[in-house]
Amino acid sequence: MSTLRYALLCALHAGPLTGYEIVQRMRRPIGYYWTAQQSQIYPELSRMTDDGLIAHDAAAGPGPHDRKTHRLTETGLAELARWLTEPPQRRPPKDELVLKTYALAVADRDAMRALYRAEAQKHRAQLDDYLAQQAQAEARGDDHPASPRFGAYATLRMGVAAERTMVDWCEWLVLQLGR
């Protein structure tokens, strides 16, 4: 079972969704902290249906295909619950900006400084976005561990923390390369 399969089970844990809705949510990583393209999602949903992990109601859709609302089967829910408590596979981080930093000595210093300044700004914008979402979630009471949306809230907090880390690191580099 690939992680994509589990990501799709996770997506459906709180209630039925169409493939299209999953695609929308997976476009922006926050929410699931996992992404996939639609060309990966649709065939996988259909294979998972064959394997009995999910099921769907079909109704006439806007295009030439039926609109399918997918939900977890009992098998799927049990498999998800089992997987959740397993220790996660650690996959190495891959980040082009940090990779570039390693070889920074070869590049023009002022150009690199400008790069970190620009990246700091992008990450700050992303941080502000997440912060606004966090405030909304807290207003709804999602920050209480008993809330059914607490998992999504905790995921969002990771996004906030990660963006803050990037902003600080970029700004530190701007300072270091200054003068």
Add this chain to the structure above:
Amino acid sequence: MSTLRYALLCALHAGPLTGYEIVQRMRRPIGYYWTAQQSQIYPELSRMTDDGLIAHDAAAGPGPHDRKTHRLTETGLAELARWLTEPPQRRPPKDELVLKTYALAVADRDAMRALYRAEAQKHRAQLDDYLAQQAQAEARGDDHPASPRFGAYATLRMGVAAERTMVDWCEWLVLQLGR
């Protein structure tokens, strides 16, 4: 040009290395903040040689093949320097632990708490390791922006910050799920 190619150019920016040495360094992500398997690295090095980005001296090796010490060509160095100042491609983070967190409501609460406690411990061990490396680097003077190793030092600092973020987040979850 794939990011792997640039990662290999980055690896060679400070001096010649054999494929084997690159493999060793790419096994542990810190250093380059990028990883690859040897089965990816060796064919790519040979294609990069064909394309004139790198060159090598060959000498009789321990096994049936020659031992090759690779270095950047002028073309390779120029291409690396050009790429470094380009804005990095943002690739979505993929993290199984955070993914699991999204669907946390479906799992046994105590089991999840134990999971976060165990993960906090792993990340703390990694953090301590990086912290020790950071102290060594500072003792060598790598933390000075004029040092040729400043890039590696900055990369290490990102590793430290990222691990610290994970430890804090895991410990916050342990507290939230407590009682």
Add this chain to the structure above:
DNA sequence: CTAATCATGTAAGGCGTTACATGATTTT
């Protein structure tokens, strides 16, 4: 009337992982 949104699907090709294979030298 044009563009965006909803909704699902296929095809091609590149990127990455796991596994296999060879063989000399050094360490336990």
Add this chain to the structure above:
DNA sequence: AAAATCATGTAACGCCTTACATGATTAG
């Protein structure tokens, strides 16, 4: 004597991205 290290390579397969394709409804 066995295992680890040095050193390079190939093969198979699965994951993932980019691009293409259809067509109804709603918004500008």
